[in-house]
Amino acid sequence: MLNKLAFAGVKSRLKDYVVLFFGLIMSSAIFYMFESLATNKAFIKANAQQITGANFIFLFGAILLTIITLVYVFYANSFLMSMRRHDYGLFMMLGAKQSKIGQLILVETMAIGTIASVIGTIIGWGFTASVGPFLMSRMIGNKLQHFNAFYVPAIVTTIVLYLILFLIAGIINRLALTKTSVLQLLKGDSQPNRPVLKPVSQLLQVVVGVLLLMLGYYAMSHVEKFALSTIPIGLVTIVLGTYFLFNAIFVWLILLLKRSGWASLGLRNFTLSQLSFRLHNYTKILSVVSILIALSLGAITVGIGMQKQVTALSTASEAYTMAIKNPSRHTNHLIDKLTLDTKVTYQQKETSKIIYYRADQFKDRPLEFTGFQSPLNSKQKNRLASPTYQNLTSTQLTQHPEKLMALQPNAPQKPFRLVSRTTFNKLPVHAQRLTLFRVKNLQADKTDLKHIVTSMGNPAVDTVPGAYGTFVLATAMFGGLEFMGFFLGIAFLAMLASCLMFKILSGAATDKRRYEMLNKIGARPSRLRASIAREILVLFVLPAIVGVVHVLFGLLMFKVLMLNPYYQIWLPFTIFFVLYMIYYIITVRLYEHIVLPKLRIDN
Amino acid sequence: MTMTPVVSVRDLHKTYGKTGQKQYEALKGISFDVETDEFVGIMGASGSGKTTLLNILATLDAPTSGEVEINQQVLANLKGNQIADFRAKQVGFIFQDFNLLENLTNYENIALPLSLQNISRKKAQPEVQRIAKQLNIESLLEKYPTEISGGQKQRVAAARALVSHPAILFGDEPTGALDSNSARDLLEMLNTINHDQQVPILLVTHDPFSASYCQRILFIKDGKIGQEIKKGTHTRQQFYQAILDTLGTFD
Numbered sequence: 008m009l010n011k012l013a014f015a016g017v018k019s020r021l022k023d024y025v026v027l028f029f030g031l032i033m034s035s036a037i038f039y040m041f042e043s044l045a046t047n048k049a050f051i052k053a054n055a056q057q058i059t060g061a062n063f064i065f066l067f068g069a070i071l072l073t074i075i076t077l078v079y080v081f082y083a084n085s086f087l088m089s090m091r092r093h094d095y096g097l098f099m100m101l102g103a104k105q106s107k108i109g110q111l112i113l114v115e116t117m118a119i120g121t122i123a124s125v126i127g128t129i130i131g132w133g134f135t136a137s138v139g140p141f142l143m144s145r146m147i148g149n150k151l152q153h154f155n156a157f158y159v160p161a162i163v164t165t166i167v168l169y170l171i172l173f174l175i176a177g178i179i180n181r182l183a184l185t186k187t188s189v190l191q192l193l194k195g196d197s198q199p200n201r202p203v204l205k206p207v208s209q210l211l212q213v214v215v216g217v218l219l220l221m222l223g224y225y226a227m228s229h230v231e232k233f234a235l236s237t238i239p240i241g242l243v244t245i246v247l248g249t250y251f252l253f254n255a256i257f258v259w260l261i262l263l264l265k266r267s268g269w270a271s272l273g274l275r276n277f278t279l280s281q282l283s284f285r286l287h288n289y290t291k292i293l294s295v296v297s298i299l300i301a302l303s304l305g306a307i308t309v310g311i312g313m314q315k316q317v318t319a320l321s322t323a324s325e326a327y328t329m330a331i332k333n334p335s336r337h338t339n340h341l342i343d344k345l346t347l348d349t350k351v352t353y354q355q356k357e358t359s360k361i362i363y364y365r366a367d368q369f370k371d372r373p374l375e376f377t378g379f380q381s382p383l384n385s386k387q388k389n390r391l392a393s394p395t396y397q398n399l400t401s402t403q404l405t406q407h408p409e410k411l412m413a414l415q416p417n418a419p420q421k422p423f424r425l426v427s428r429t430t431f432n433k434l435p436v437h438a439q440r441l442t443l444f445r446v447k448n449l450q451a452d453k454t455d456l457k458h459i460v461t462s463m464g465n466p467a468v469d470t471v472p473g474a475y476g477t478f479v480l481a482t483a484m485f486g487g488l489e490f491m492g493f494f495l496g497i498a499f500l501a502m503l504a505s506c507l508m509f510k511i512l513s514g515a516a517t518d519k520r521r522y523e524m525l526n527k528i529g530a531r532p533s534r535l536r537a538s539i540a541r542e543i544l545v546l547f548v549l550p551a552i553v554g555v556v557h558v559l560f561g562l563l564m565f566k567v568l569m570l571n572p573y574y575q576i577w578l579p580f581t582i583f584f585v586l587y588m589i590y591y592i593i594t595v596r597l598y599e600h601i602v603l604p605k606l607r608i609d610n
Numbered sequence: 611m612t613m614t615p616v617v618s619v620r621d622l623h624k625t626y627g628k629t630g631q632k633q634y635e636a637l638k639g640i641s642f643d644v645e646t647d648e649f650v651g652i653m654g655a656s657g658s659g660k661t662t663l664l665n666i667l668a669t670l671d672a673p674t675s676g677e678v679e680i681n682q683q684v685l686a687n688l689k690g691n692q693i694a695d696f697r698a699k700q701v702g703f704i705f706q707d708f709n710l711l712e713n714l715t716n717y718e719n720i721a722l723p724l725s726l727q728n729i730s731r732k733k734a735q736p737e738v739q740r741i742a743k744q745l746n747i748e749s750l751l752e753k754y755p756t757e758i759s760g761g762q763k764q765r766v767a768a769a770r771a772l773v774s775h776p777a778i779l780f781g782d783e784p785t786g787a788l789d790s791n792s793a794r795d796l797l798e799m800l801n802t803i804n805h806d807q808q809v810p811i812l813l814v815t816h817d818p819f820s821a822s823y824c825q826r827i828l829f830i831k832d833g834k835i836g837q838e839i840k841k842g843t844h845t846r847q848q849f850y851q852a853i854l855d856t857l858g859t860f861d
Contacts, residue, residue: 271731276718277711284713524709527670528770529698530726531691 020090023512026597027083028123030505034079035127035169037498040135041072042161044494068491072498075299077172079502082292084116084176086509089516091115092184099189109181116180120173124166131165132156209255216251219244228563237564245301249553250294257549258286274530274538281521281542285514292510293550296503300554300587303499305561307579309572310492313485316569318450321478326375326396327443328456329473330414331463334442338462342444345452349375349396350444355423356436362415363434366401366425373398375445376410396445401425414443414472449478500583504590507550511543511594515601522602535603540595547591551584614682615643616778616810617667622676624662624833636662637673638833644778649804649811651824653857659833660814664782667812668701669693681777698726702771702779702809706786708763710755716766717742717751723774741769745799761792765799772803779803781813785820797823818857822850829856 045068095108136156223244230237261283270276286293327349331338342350351372356363375396399410404425413419426434446452456475460468468479522535562572622640627633636659644650654660665671667678669685678685681700688696697703710719717738724734742748747765750758755766764784771779781800785793801823804811813824821827823846829837839856841849 268731271721271725271734272728273725276725277714277722280711280713280718521711521713524711525722526694527668527697527703527705527709528723528726529694529696529701531694533691534694534726 022600023086023090023597026512026593027087027509028119028126030509031080031083031119031123032127032130034076034083034502034505035124035165036131036134037501038072038076038168039128039131039161039165040139041069041494041498042164043131043135043156043158044139045069046158046161046164068495071302071495073168075499075502076168078295079506080120080169080172080176081179082506082509082513084173084180086513087116087119088180088183089513092187093516095184096189105185109185112181112184113177116173116177117170120169120176121166124169124173127169128162128165132162209259212251212255216248216255219248219251223248224560224563227560230564230567241561241564245557246294246298249297249557250290252553253286253290253293253297253549258283261286274525274534277525278538278542281518281538282545285542285546288514289510289546292507293546296507297550297553297557299499299503299506300550301557301561303496303503304554304558304579304583305496306492306499307496307583308492308558308562308576309565309569310489310496311579312565312569312572312574312576313489313492314482315574317478317481317485319570321474321481322449323377323474324477325413325472325474326377326445327414327473328446328449328475329444329459329471330416331442331459331471332416333439335462338459339442341455341459341462342442345444345455346447348445348447350442352440352442354431354438355441356431356434356438357418357421358434358436360422362418362421362423363431363436364411364423364425365428365431367428369401369404369425373400374404374411374443375399376407415441416472417470419472443473445474449474453478496579496583497586500586504587507547508590508594508597511546512597512601515598519602523604526604532603536599539599539602543591543595543598547587547594551587555580616646616681617642617644617812618677618679619643619667620677620679622663622666622678623674624659624666624671625674636833637666637676639676640830640833640835642828642835644810644812646810647804647808648826649801649824650813651821651827652812652814652830653816653818653821653827653853654830655816658830660816660830661782663830664780664812664814668703668780669697695727698723699774700777702768702774702776704764704767704771704779704781704784706783708755708760708767708787710763710767710770712755715752715754716747716758719755719766720751720769720773723770727774737773738769741773744803745769745772759792760788761795764788764792764796768796768799768803772809776809779809779811781811781815783815783817784813785815785817790819793817793820818850818853821853822846827853827856 091112095112098108098111099105133156139156223241226233226237226240226244233240261279264270265276265279265283270279331342334342353368353372354365376399377396399407404411408423411423412421415421415423431438446456449456460466460471460475463471468476470476522539525535526532562576565572620641622637623635624637625633625635640659640663652660652663662671666673666685667680669688672686680696683696683700685696703709710716711722714722720738720741721731721734724737725731729737738751739748742751745765745768747762747769750762750766755763758766764787768779768784779800784800785796788796797820800811800813803809813820815821824841826838826840828835829839837856839852844852
């Protein structure tokens, strides 16, 4: 009988269960995808050269992902409980024993967890097989070897972790339920908490909150002073500061708004009351969400920034994209097809001790240089964005012989001498050519440049002097970081937005009555919708604003690692907000579906 | 009397269930009028169709056939937002379970129908004060619904129903959740409102005591009006007895 009732309960709210399942499946799919890429030993070993420090980065990422998954599963379960509590109350009223109900909760939670994590793993496998190699190779810049999307340890990790998380959640649900009375289960928590202004304590919270945030921001903007302690300092101060801020300022703002004339029209006052009603319950999750927004937005921004930085760094590292000795006709042909900025060929004669060049050639076409030294010098940074190239005079060249020596393939240490044309011709050695060229955009021409390396007989890129070699090595080095930032950023976003969604939807069941009442006293359905949309918008936007402020300050930490952490910042922000808005729209739709009274007459 | 009735119901039918499936006819042709100064009661056992009738009158549900006219407006002609606006302006509603919004203060609850009509706070305030004074709930305005008793809640609900000067006040078992003293207070109050302000009231109840405050009672049985009795010149006690007698023979 109980089973029949349980299934009837599920059936009547099928749509909400679908959402819950979908969210859990996505979360486990993401987790599997990450695990299969990050822990795949064969794959990491084979690509060790490309993914520098991969193990550490991936481990760090896995820990972060596990933490956020824990939070996520917790909120998903509270949503599940909010759907089931009425049924459980009914069962208990009908005489079901508490132990029986506890068993039911555990079985239900575990069943949902198992089904979701198994399906999620399968979908994650599909994801990994289809987009994994593409993602990785795009970011690392090289074809991946030994990549297999089906990786048993990752499957085991994913399913075991989810089962453990659900077991914990089930036990927590069970404890929470057995502590609540039957009446409370049946009636839900309809007791309001009266929003009161406590000027002194609230003012104190504001002051403490702002001070903490300022301290955190200060630490992040002076990362060179605080070094490694920046992260713990920032984390503690910002988390606490955010909490105090939400607790004090926003409740206060809403009460102020309520007193204004603006609030007296339409459903505005109701919307504000709903918000002040909620903000108390929501302070914690809004703080958590704003921190997570900061983390994921930061991760995406830094990830994308790293990639941009690779191009800028390597472009500025050398005046020439490649230096090639005796390029074949085919190679030369390929070079000419590039979007060239400059191309020059010098003649050289190489003896065992020295390389001779023609001075007149250097006079006609002087060697260029970038003057680039360290990316951390702020003056140099600006120059990096669009490097300028200067000509080296013969005197300068003699003073700085390393500028030319570095461009000598296979002979970066060999001294050279500039001689007159006649002297050069008299040397009893076979003349060779050193071709130097520079493309306008490294990133745009990277495929063609690769073809050139292939046409040269595929030497290791670090033996080809010039910016391209730096570019390839740096791409491999930062590629892992970029991948990590991007992947974690999106995963965090998906989970934090779902957490917020589940939290809001968990309250929907108790809000339903209010919307029914409003409908009865003649509120237009369009107004009810507008009120819902506004209320949820505030709940989404508040943490977003705070999160963005956190990111903008948090990025200061990366100024020691990156040329310009804010470069093209609109791109990650746009990606982020488009995804975030999609979650917002889904939440509003689902919420409307739950709370809006369905009346034939209104259709 | 030559007055046009404020509520006019003609041959109302309501059938539940889709065609082809098992159908249930809740209302089987109901017709009656309510005049502008009347206090009318509708009585009937559970399942007799009282609530269906009230829901249709309050535009919360649509009839399968038949016509309802309230304050010279044919309900079937209302579309979309007009329906909600009609509820907000023309109809006052008090419910058994009060239906107050517990996240708003009593003042805000009462002012809600006005703000739904976009009446500014300045203009709304004297209206709320007026009705609060009339119903003797001025001291409760700044409290929340959870902080007051059931009888007080129903007064606040009545104030909310009356604040926008509705054409008619509907009561759906308004005394159902009240103790006998509070119930008596509320009924006296409704009587006064009906008498002094000429607000017509339609009360749905199965409680003979509540019904004895009405001037006319329609008994519904199996979706039809079975009987009608009037108070006329009788005292309330005599009328109460008459109701009990009718109920006794009615079942």
